[in-house]
Amino acid sequence: MCTIREKISLAVPLTLGILIFYFGTLHSSFFNATPIPDTVIDRAIPFIPVFVVPYFSYYLLLLTPLFVIHESQELRNTAFGYALIVFTSCVAFFFWPTAISTSYTDPLIRGLLSIDRPRNACPSLHASLSLFCALCTQRNLKSSITRYGLWIWMLLVIAATLFTKRHAVVDVAAGVVFGGIVYRLIFDPIHQDAGGPKISVEDPQRRDRPFVDSSQNIESLRQCDSRKCLLEFAIFVTLAATGASINIWAIAHSSFMALAIGVLTTTGSLYSLLHLLHEGLQRQLVPNCLWNRISMVLSGFIFLISFSAFRVQHLRRLRSSGGHRDNFVRRIWELLLIPILIPVSALRFGSATQRKIVCSEYALLFLVCSVLLRTFSMQALVVVWILPVVFAGSFWILIRTTQ
Incomplete structure (x- = not known):
């Protein structure tokens, strides 16, 4: 059972790290950003300023695992996934920066434009973290209605990035793929071979050495x-x-x-x-x-x-x-x-x-x-x-x- 103190000890440093990495790379200018090209789909999507509401609800969505995950190891795995997505994405943002090529203004998104520059486009953190968060959260939801509500919320957040013109289809797709891959890497069941000598990679005494005859002195391998x-x-x-x-x-x-x-x-x-x-x-x-x-x-x-x-x-x-x-x-x-x-x-x-x-x-x-x-x-x-x-x-x- 995960205590409130343990949840706070995970959430606070993780949140600070995400903010430092994201806004640090957002305002860096060591390398010129590559514009994300507009596709036919991007040009067909209208600009709808009211979607700024689900866009900002993304920050609440990221907190949902804290309230529904009660197992310590599962919560630590979720926090690790958050950190992995943000770290890898920010490396890409810093060394291989991309930026959206369109610019729209409206009184409803004035606050958004004041803090969110057009950089850090690909892969979209809104898309990758939203999908990863939804996948981690739905594992602990028993009600089908709650699950449907969670997925609708997640889809609204991702759609908001397109309707507010803060992301293009290319970087949203990249973010969705990246978030899904990270989830599978962390939470997919472990595959075990059926045949062969029984050497398990789970065994801490044997996973660090190759298969050897039992008559050999194991300690000699570690000298x-x-x-x-x-x-x-x-x-x-x-x-x-x-x-x-x-x-x-x-x-x-x-x-x-x-x-x-x-x-x-x-x-x-x-x-x-x-x-x-x-x-x-x-x-x-x-x-x-x-x-x-x-x-x-x-x-x-x-x-x-x-x-x-x-x-x-x-x-x-x-x-x-x-x-x-x-x-x-x-x-x-x-x-x-x-x-x-x-x-x-x-x-x-x-x-x-x-x-x-x-x-x-x-x-x-x-x-x-x-x-x-x-x-x-x-x-x-x-x-x-x-x-x-x-x-x-x-x-x-x-x-x-x-x-």
Whole structure:
């Protein structure tokens, strides 16, 4: 049972965080906003100022879970969904800003226009949070009349964004899709395989290590060889710095030979890091648990994956194969589909806690990629980062397949 004090402790910091993130990005001007194009549907929708009433009722709608959800874990999951939607959307608002291209004025919406700028358009937070809120709330409503009333309210809020011309159909659709996806990621039932060795990702004693024979000493997998890890990390840093320097010089001087040497050097550095990442699936690499976690997550980001998602997918593959090595063709397909296979597998088969961790890591990865894309040119990122990642991953799979 969730107490009033617990509800307040969740609602107050979450509300403050939403306000800071939203209005902070709304009034930022680091990057020029891209206008959202008007579609035929947008031009056919009339401007109706009176819809400002359901538009503002959105803020009341967001509070309804506090009054109908009484289980602590469910309320925390709902708060996490709110935070995930707002954080991811605000990253998009800041680094990839969009704005509505139409402007209407009326005395009824004068107050709205004074606080709501035309930026922060796509994805629509009104649409994503309203849908997510309605889905979370209706789980706890027993009366069909109340459910119908909730959905009518939600539809009026979303429609109000179009009738007051504060959003376009494109960003409303994006918001609806995003809100629905987040709800499914958090509240969908966990899928479990029927066959294979019984290794459950729910088991806290076994989910952090691969399938091994019971006669092996489990503790040996968790021994920390700090010197070896430090040496491998030093090799990664040295080769990465050298490769990046050569690539930058090669791009500046248009030298193909130097560029090839730089890409190969960076590939070697990433191969050594990939070896560390794979070892991190089986044991703790550094004595401090927090630093071990941070290092593994950041290493996963370099390969555009979530380490937690990689671990869940790794355990599931071992469980389904019974510890046997996959054939060459399957590994090649895994390489080609790895950006999709890893998150989909983790979000489908992971526990509720793992799902939230995976979602958090991918939200942070979106932030990291946005910073890099806004800081460096695409050409530099492809040469210094993307190509070496592809080459290192391909080489890794070829080596492990032929062993």
